[in-house]
Amino acid sequence: MIAPPLGSFALRATSGNARRGTLTLAHGTVETPCFMPVGTAATVKGLTPGDLTELGAQIILANTYHLWLRPGREVIVDAGGLHAFMGWDRPILTDSGGFQVFSLESRRILSDAGVRFRSHLDGSEHEFTPENVVAFQEALGVDIAMALDVCVKLPATSEEIDESVRRTSLWAQRCARARNRETTLLFGIVQGGLDHEARQRSAQELVALDLPGYAIGGLSVGETREEMYATARFTAGQLPPDKPRYLMGVGTVRDLVSAIDCGIDLFDCVYPTRCGRTGRAITRAGDLSIRNATFVRDYTPLDPTCHCFVCQNHTRAYLSHLFRADEMLGPRLLSYHNLAVLIQLMAEARTAIERGVWVSFSEGVTNREAPGAAPNTEA
Amino acid sequence: MIAPPLGSFALRATSGNARRGTLTLAHGTVETPCFMPVGTAATVKGLTPGDLTELGAQIILANTYHLWLRPGREVIVDAGGLHAFMGWDRPILTDSGGFQVFSLESRRILSDAGVRFRSHLDGSEHEFTPENVVAFQEALGVDIAMALDVCVKLPATSEEIDESVRRTSLWAQRCARARNRETTLLFGIVQGGLDHEARQRSAQELVALDLPGYAIGGLSVGETREEMYATARFTAGQLPPDKPRYLMGVGTVRDLVSAIDCGIDLFDCVYPTRCGRTGRAITRAGDLSIRNATFVRDYTPLDPTCHCFVCQNHTRAYLSHLFRADEMLGPRLLSYHNLAVLIQLMAEARTAIERGVWVSFSEGVTNREAPGAAPNTEA
Numbered sequence: 139m140i141a142p143p144l145g146s147f148a149l150r151a152t153s154g155n156a157r158r159g160t161l162t163l164a165h166g167t168v169e170t171p172c173f174m175p176v177g178t179a180a181t182v183k184g185l186t187p188g189d190l191t192e193l194g195a196q197i198i199l200a201n202t203y204h205l206w207l208r209p210g211r212e213v214i215v216d217a218g219g220l221h222a223f224m225g226w227d228r229p230i231l232t233d234s235g236g237f238q239v240f241s242l243e244s245r246r247i248l249s250d251a252g253v254r255f256r257s258h259l260d261g262s263e264h265e266f267t268p269e270n271v272v273a274f275q276e277a278l279g280v281d282i283a284m285a286l287d288v289c290v291k292l293p294a295t296s297e298e299i300d301e302s303v304r305r306t307s308l309w310a311q312r313c314a315r316a317r318n319r320e321t322t323l324l325f326g327i328v329q330g331g332l333d334h335e336a337r338q339r340s341a342q343e344l345v346a347l348d349l350p351g352y353a354i355g356g357l358s359v360g361e362t363r364e365e366m367y368a369t370a371r372f373t374a375g376q377l378p379p380d381k382p383r384y385l386m387g388v389g390t391v392r393d394l395v396s397a398i399d400c401g402i403d404l405f406d407c408v409y410p411t412r413c414g415r416t417g418r419a420i421t422r423a424g425d426l427s428i429r430n431a432t433f434v435r436d437y438t439p440l441d442p443t444c445h446c447f448v449c450q451n452h453t454r455a456y457l458s459h460l461f462r463a464d465e466m467l468g469p470r471l472l473s474y475h476n477l478a479v480l481i482q483l484m485a486e487a488r489t490a491i492e493r494g495v496w497v498s499f500s501e502g503v504t505n506r507e508a509p510g511a512a513p514n515t516e517a
Numbered sequence: 518m519i520a521p522p523l524g525s526f527a528l529r530a531t532s533g534n535a536r537r538g539t540l541t542l543a544h545g546t547v548e549t550p551c552f553m554p555v556g557t558a559a560t561v562k563g564l565t566p567g568d569l570t571e572l573g574a575q576i577i578l579a580n581t582y583h584l585w586l587r588p589g590r591e592v593i594v595d596a597g598g599l600h601a602f603m604g605w606d607r608p609i610l611t612d613s614g615g616f617q618v619f620s621l622e623s624r625r626i627l628s629d630a631g632v633r634f635r636s637h638l639d640g641s642e643h644e645f646t647p648e649n650v651v652a653f654q655e656a657l658g659v660d661i662a663m664a665l666d667v668c669v670k671l672p673a674t675s676e677e678i679d680e681s682v683r684r685t686s687l688w689a690q691r692c693a694r695a696r697n698r699e700t701t702l703l704f705g706i707v708q709g710g711l712d713h714e715a716r717q718r719s720a721q722e723l724v725a726l727d728l729p730g731y732a733i734g735g736l737s738v739g740e741t742r743e744e745m746y747a748t749a750r751f752t753a754g755q756l757p758p759d760k761p762r763y764l765m766g767v768g769t770v771r772d773l774v775s776a777i778d779c780g781i782d783l784f785d786c787v788y789p790t791r792c793g794r795t796g797r798a799i800t801r802a803g804d805l806s807i808r809n810a811t812f813v814r815d816y817t818p819l820d821p822t823c824h825c826f827v828c829q830n831h832t833r834a835y836l837s838h839l840f841r842a843d844e845m846l847g848p849r850l851l852s853y854h855n856l857a858v859l860i861q862l863m864a865e866a867r868t869a870i871e872r873g874v875w876v877s878f879s880e881g882v883t884n885r886e887a888p889g890a891a892p893n894t895e896a
Binding site: 179180181183184185186187188204209212216223224225435437447451453456458459460463465466469470471 | 558559560562563564565566567583587588591592595596602603604794813814816826830831832834835837838839841842844845846848849850
């Protein structure tokens with residue numbers, strides 16, 4: 139059998155709107171739908187690469203903005219790239235920094251040339267351009283680099299949305315021209331707020347570049363769930379079926395199922411690890427706050443349906459104690475468990491799609507889950 | 518072959534003053550010399566029971582004072598004991614709380630009856646008596662319970678020392694009478710400051726109780742290294758050769774080697790894990806501060822002689838980055854590594870004693886190590 143070419147996306151099955159695919163990357167294949175744990179600063183907070191392998195994480199995300207500022211390009215390049223630096227040998231996707239700079243607001247100046255910003259760490263001045271963020275991500279040796287994009291805050295005027303779409307397309311073209319490394323794929327990011335016409339235009343302009351994958355950006359930034367899914371569903375329909383689709387910033391049980399049902403393949407979110415640090419446990423029956431008094435003597439596992447080592451070895455009572463005593467093992471165990479729930483969910487989703495039972499599977503999951511938290515934005 | 522009885526200590530070899538033994542406990546045997554990682558609040562900070570097993574930890578220590586206050590006896594008893602509560606199936610030793618109460622100073626009132634104190638957490642009033650600390654430790658189901666003792670601050674007057682020895686002996690007798698569980702051994706704690714006559718008297722009064730093991734307490738509390746080892750060596754000589762000897766609060770490479778050379782078998786200290794949290798790495802060539810600028814681009818392991826997974830997979834540069842970025846993985850990895858160094862050292866020490874080459878081994882270790890930090894006191 140001939141190995142599929144780098145960047146190829148084999149659509150293995152569909153069920154309803156849900157897709158089951160295989161994405162071939164330089165450091166391995168990614169079976170989709172797939173949730174990518176977030177390792178902002180070259181570490182998924184509290185977890186080792188060994189933990190991530192044990193969890194079945196297929197690909198992780200890191201952030202250009204954070205790594206650019208600390209430890210900086212040279213330290214990572216001299217280590218032999220980001221994989222060697224952090225000791226992770228499976229695929230890595232890096233965000234372009236567009237979203238993080240967007241979050242800085244008062245500290246940034248946008249122009250067609252790029253975006254000038256001040257570091258949140260020390261106030262130092264930096265500039266991201268389409269060219270230098272691609273060069274940075276390629277220098278890190280990642281499997282997927284994201285194009286520099288312009289995210290708008292919602293609600294936005296149609297002028298603001300049009301301008302963000304125009305600049306995002308302009309920058310995506312320049313990113314595509316700046317590419318210089320075969321094994322780092324470039325994904326574009328569709329913008330356009332909640333405006334379907336703008337989303338369509340953004341998608342068309344990016345698809346014209348024939349990139350190996352497309353993200354839907356600018357969502358999960360304060361809009362309602364209904365608005366988010368209406369837009370995600372519409373936008374997914376504007377993208378080529380033979381390329382992977384990535385919805386940025388989504389990571390609750392309910393949201394993942396809804397997004398798969400929109401025809402999305404890839405996801406990332408800080409939600410599971412951030413919740414893990416603050417004592418919020420994700421379970422298939424809904425989230426729970428482990429500091430709640432009801433868990434002090436609850437000797438059952440966090441989630442009786444979960445196969446992770448935390449649920450196999452530790453009780454809610456013990457986790458409750460760890461959080462009440464501010465013990466660092468608590469955030470570690472809860473982060474691990476929360477990722478386990480989402481990664482197991484994705485594995486079950488893949489099986490359900492393969493078996494053609496996606497609709498009943500997804501209804502079973504969402505009916506079982508108590509109303510979850512609002513989607514969280516990225517680090 | 519008949520299994521040795523619970524609490525038996527088989528002295529397998531000696532070399533110089535160093536001893537190589539096997540201690541039989543309810544949850545397994547402990548090969549000595551042995552360093553016990555400290556799990557103050559039912560968790561070795563940042564590490565799982567699986568990590569500790571992987572590290573080769575044979576027995577861990579937990580603290581009566583901390584567990585008494587949080588989560589409290591009932592939560593642990595209802596879990597099925599401390600082993601089940603924390604998910605650790607190898608031996609556990611609990612400190613009696615005497616040392617922690619001693620550290621509270623202004624918050625405690627001592628009498629022959631016991632010690633009344635206020636919680637450092639919420640100011641609530643509690644009392645430890647010889648009887649109730651034994652009952653507490655037995656209720657937790659630990660392998661080794663420590664008798665309640667009175668530790669004095671050094672320097673101390675001879676009246677203070679005599680009084681602490683008198684009360685420690687009185688309490689040890691009452692602890693011995695209060696015992697009610699075959700599988701929890703009671704160890705006594707020798708006090709007496711730096712005064713050899715007082716140490717001798719304390720040892721004799723405890724040895725008269727024929728306990729299965731003896732600790733040397735009241736050291737590593739501010740005296741010089743020379744004073745500490747002169748006292749430890751003298752006191753060890755006052756203890757029966759067929760019982761294990763435990764020096765409390767010692768845990769640097771140099772101190773462990775020196776203490777083994779005094780004829781000590783068991784050790785505990787927060788030093789490796791506390792250093793791990795603050796960025797101090799223990800290596801066989803001396804400690805190093807990982808935040809130091811020199812490590813930002815140092816792509817070598819923390820300690821090239823260490824076999825732990827941190828040294829096999831991660832560089833000083835990566836650990837430096839984790840600490841500079843305040844990433845929680847940093848303290849986790851460094852705590853793991855620091856314990857690994859001490860546990861590997863103990864394994865090598867056991868082999869050296871078995872082979873009759875202790876003196877050259879210990880000289881090799883101490884000559885190689887740069888002058889280390891002063892011994893640290895317990896949590």
